[in-house]
Amino acid sequence: MGIIDWLNTNSGVIIGIATVVLVGITGIYVYLTWRLLKANNTPEIAISLRPHEAHIHCVMLCIENIGRGAARDIQFQTDLSFKPDGERALEEVGFLKNGIDYLGPKEKIEHFLVSVIGKLDKLKETPLEIGVTYTDSVDLKRRHKRAFRLDFGEDEGFATIGRSPLFEIAKATQEIQKDLRHVTTGFHKPIILTEPLSKHHLGSHVNALEIRVDQFPHEIQQEILQELDAVVSKREQEIQEKERNQKTETVSN
Structure with a gap:
């Protein structure tokens, strides 16, 4: 009877504590749901140099969205006067100069940049630095920023077996x-x-x-x-x- 009397006497306190705990659990659930929604809609732009599948001496500039959300209003910051092959400047690469309006999840763009035949030693002396900013579908006002330092010598000695x-x-x-x-x-x-x-x-x-x-x-x-x-x-x-x-x-x- 003592326990029952104590519960009856302190029922208001118990209800208050239970309410606080329930509010806390609900808040945590809402926060985790928001984090999950954000993760599922957050893009991640990656920039890399890759050898061509069939001709490994041809270096491709690859722009890829490895995230789960769509990237919008993608803008690049780099030295557009840089000439990897000594002739064509990066300003001739349309998406580097004008940007990309939309890039969906797992989508990528590849552009032939330069052939390293007879040029690899010189190219290794000047790594290519590219910055990128973009927005996602959840928060259009927030811009994500990334910076990449691309070394032409990373794939030196790369070889393939068989054909493409x-x-x-x-x-x-x-x-x-x-x-x-x-x-x-x-x-x-x-x-x-x-x-x-x-x-x-x-x-x-x-x-x-x-x-x-x-x-x-x-x-x-x-x-x-x-x-x-x-x-x-x-x-x-x-x-x-x-x-x-x-x-x-x-x-x-």
Whole structure:
């Protein structure tokens, strides 16, 4: 009876304490719900340098939203006069100069930046610094700020095994088309050579090299052509020098 009497006497105090505890629990629940909602709607912009899947010497500038919410009004701060390849400035990269209006969760933008062939040592001396600000869908007035220091030497020594999956898919598709053509026609079309076999093999090799070169960006194609022109010129000089030496020996004899 003593406990019951004590409860009856102090019922108001007990109810007050229980109310305070309940309010505290409700407040914690509301706070955790708000944190969860915020986490599910908070974007996270990441900027990185990545090698191209098929051509690892081509460096891609990657802008990616790794968060769970959409990023809006993305603006970049960097030295737009910086020229990674010595020719084109960053101001020619549209989204770096004008920004990005919207980038959804897990979406990314990749832009070819530079080929490191013959330029890696120089590029490693000047890391690329990019700052980014953006808003989210929950609080449009608050701007998130991030800063990135991109080192061109991070992927030095990077190598891949095999070819790009996209390249293998394209190659397999060509083989399937070829097989279907053979099935529909019922026979393989005969190949009739109108030139010497050695010349035919040389032409096929040249065509194959041309196809491989066409897969590169325009800047890389120009570099390859310049290197090829230098090799051809060197061979021509060697042949001319050899012919002159032979003529000199003939005259001497």
